[in-house]
Every structure is written in structure tokens, then in C-alpha cells.
Amino acid sequence: MQTVLSVRGLTKNFGRLCAVNQLNLEVKAGQVFGMLGPNGSGKTTTLGMLMGVTNPSAGEFSWFGEAPSHTIRKRIGAVLEHPIFYPYLSGQKNLELNATIKQADPANIAKVLELVELTARKDHKYRTYSLGMKQRLAIASALVNDPEILILDEPTNGLDPMGIAEIRQIIKRIAADGKTIILASHLLDEVQKVCTHYAVLRKGQLVHSGPVDDVGKGEELVEVNAYHDDLGLILQRFEGAKSVKKDGANYSVQMNEGFHSHDLNKFLFSNGIVVSYLATQKKSLEKQFLEILSENKPA
Template structure:
């Protein structure tokens, strides 16, 4: 089952095309990352599927073909900066949010506890730290017990501890059975919490993939010794080394998936070479992302 499908979704602002014929099919039960630099069309896309922005072309539907207010009641969302009343408490702000959504008033204490604000629910919003404000925003999106949660840059502006806490919270929400669509320009964020993802560049989708599959395998092994030229010659003579690339002070070698560091080290010892460094380089979403941007200039 898909929770969201878009077909040729397009948005023009005069001569500027913010989103260009976007086709997405987001499965239920996943954390889906919408990845791209600032200005790539992520927020505009979310605005359209939430009914806040009218598409120029194309269409979309939620769940089993639903659109409009009936579908949106099943979706909780945070777009850009959430607005709360500063002099009201967190619980009072959630009560207003529940009233607007016509549901969820009986879940306020439960939701506050879930996001880690159970002991601060009676404190005024203006006394909250940035991380607490973001937690309250997530609580506001959860108060109606939605099936899908839309998060637009949920860790924007937070310090490292706040980023870690929000990521943990997103993981807990996903484990509770909800589907999540997460828009972010932070590669590490998408790599850590998302299962599937799409990359936008200037409004166009340039890649769709599964995080685990796209980052499968390894990024090679970095090795060095006192004589780099001799090391390179020897590396090319070892049958399980498939590729040798010179770095500034080291070599990057590619080997089979079943070759470990001990095997590599032993092969060079047999050639009377002592490695000064041997470290595995794992594939990262950053490398994949830069490769995609470079190939889609």
C-alpha cells in the first residue's frame, strides 16, 4: 500500500519552475527522505500535497486515492516554523491544536509524555528551548493520532544534542507504526533515519533509491607505508585487489566483499611491506549525493 502518490506534480511561480513533473510513490510503514539543497523544491512539494499550495500541473492522492480534507485528517505535518502562543503553556497550545483538528484532546498528556515534555507541559511556550519547541511542534502533529507524519527540516537550527534527540524521537515514531515523510538538506539525517529517499535538484527528481541498497558494499580500504610507490606496485600484484587509486599520502584500494583487514595486512607482510595505516572507508550518502549532483549538472 502507498500512503502518497504524485503524478507529474508541477509548480510554477511565473517563469520559475519550483517543482518539475514529480512522480513519487511512497510506501506505507517507511521513513521516506525528500533530500535536496535549499531551494530544491522540498517545501513546495509538501505544501502541494498538504493542500496549502495549488499545483500548476499534475496531481496527487493519499492512501487509497483520497484527496481533500478527509485525507488530510489522517496526516500530521510540520511545515517550516510552527507557530504557538508564547504566553500559553505547551498543554494549552496542544489543546488549541486538537480543537482545530477536531480530535485528540484526550491524548494531550500522552503525547507530551511521548515527546519528552511530560514534566514541562504546564510551562509557557516562551520558556521553552529551541529543542523543546520542536518537540512541541511534533506533539502538535501527533495529537490527532495521524497515520502519516510530514516533517520539514525538523532539526533545523538545533545544536548537536537537540539533533540527536529529535532523530531518536523520529525513530520512536516510526517504530510505533506511523509512516513518515522527512524533508531535509542534511545528508547524515537522511542516512541515519530514512529507509527510502528521493533527491531533488532545482525541482526535478534526479534519483530515487533505498538507503541500505545504495550504500551497500564498501568504499574500499585506505592503506599507507613508508614507500608509497613500492606499496602501489605491490598492491597491483595482489590478486584480490581489484583497483588501486593514489591519494595524497596513501592508497585507496578496492577488494572483494569477503576480504577483511587481516587478510589485506597479511598479503603485504608476505611481500615484506609493513602497513603504517589500514582503515576501511564506508560508503556514505554524502558521496552518493555529490555523485548524483555532478552527473546531473
């Protein structure tokens, strides 16, 4: 796949504060790339540098293998912070103005309004829109010139569960249309549901990156229970058990790599034990995220 964004040693200092430190990233065409990190990790600062809002102190980045330029930025749509719209104009009129400024084809307006599900409210004044509708209009505005890349900074910030679900579906539809999406978020569950790849930042430094599909791979954690007084002792004898812990009514068995729940079930059955409960607990992105931050915590 084509590399659409390459970041090498990107650094941003604000006086003594190093907001982004020697950041290296690569984003391929068609990816939905999530940037994760706690507040102050450098996500928004990074996006600001990529969009030319602020200048880097050191390092470099390129879009489509080229240095940033006005021509390149026309191929990128972005929603950073809170976009400005005229409250007394309708959603349609605001987008028409936006299209004029971007020299975009006005025929795109109907398409993006349909994409963000605002067609029925396109003639209503912007000031009557809910927070979720305002965010969806902002996404429509970023898409009006049909960019190849869409950048979103905390796209679901402040939204209720319904608004979050709506934005999630919109992101999936945009990705299905072949666009590359880069988004910053602290909502780990949402990133796991919409992103193909992710990176974790901590105090301006990259501490992990990889495919979302890799989350939970490797060692399995299996919860098991059975009507047997010596279940715990027998579990300790299983060669595939890395550790065995009592967890409420059940036992949690951390498996050695290469062993799975069916191996454990077979072992117990061979010892005359029929399990009453057996379940593999897949690691969530939230758990992996916390583990990554814990492993990379400064001494």
C-alpha cells in the same frame, strides 16, 4: 507494503520559474522517507502541494490510493514552516486548543507530551520554551489526532547539536510506533541516521531515490599501509584494484566490484607483505549525495 503516497508528474510553476518538474515518487507504509536537496531544489514546495497549501500546475498525487480530501488529510499530521502557538498559554493549553480544532481525543495529549519529552514543562508558558522545545511541541501538535503519516519540513533547522539529537530520537520513536514519516532536510548525516529511504531533488527534478541501506554498497575503498618500499608498485599488480592512489601516509585502493579488503590483505601476505594498517572506508550519504548532484549537473 501498502503504498501510502503516490506522486506522478507533479509540477509547480511560479511564472517562468519551474519549482518542481515532473516529480515521480512512491512512499510505502512504515518508511521514514527523506527528501534531500540544496536550497531551491523544490522540497518545501513539494510538501506544500502534498498538504494542499499550494495547488500543482500539473500532475497528480494520491494518499492511500485516493485523491486528496478533507477525510484523507485528517490521517496526516504535518509541521510546515513555523507553527503558530499562543505565547501566553502553556504547552498543555495550546495542545488542548489544537485538539479541539482537530476534533481529536484530549486523552492523546498526555501521550504526545510524553513522546516529545515535554511532560515536565507542560504547564509552563510557550514563550518560556527554547527553540528545541517549541519544535518538539509542534511535533506533539501534529500528532495529537494520532495520524498515520507525519510530514516534517526541516525539523532540526536552527537547533544546536543537543536539540538535533533530541529530534532524532523522537523521530525514531514515532517510526517505531508504526507511523510513516516524510521529512525534508539538508542535514545529510541526520537523514542517514533516521531515514529508511531517501530521494534527491535538484532544481525541482528527482535525480535519485532508493534505500538508505544501499548507500556505500558496491565498490569498496580500502586504505592500506605497510613497511615496504615497493608497496605502491605491488598494489598496482593486484587484480582487484581499480585504482591506487597515494593519500598522505597511506594508499587508497578503489576495489573492483566483488573484491574486498580481505582479498587485498591475502594478496599482500602472499607477496611477503604484512600490513600495518588496513581499513575499509564506507561511503557516507554526504559523499553519495555530492556525487549524485555532480553526475546530474546540467552541462
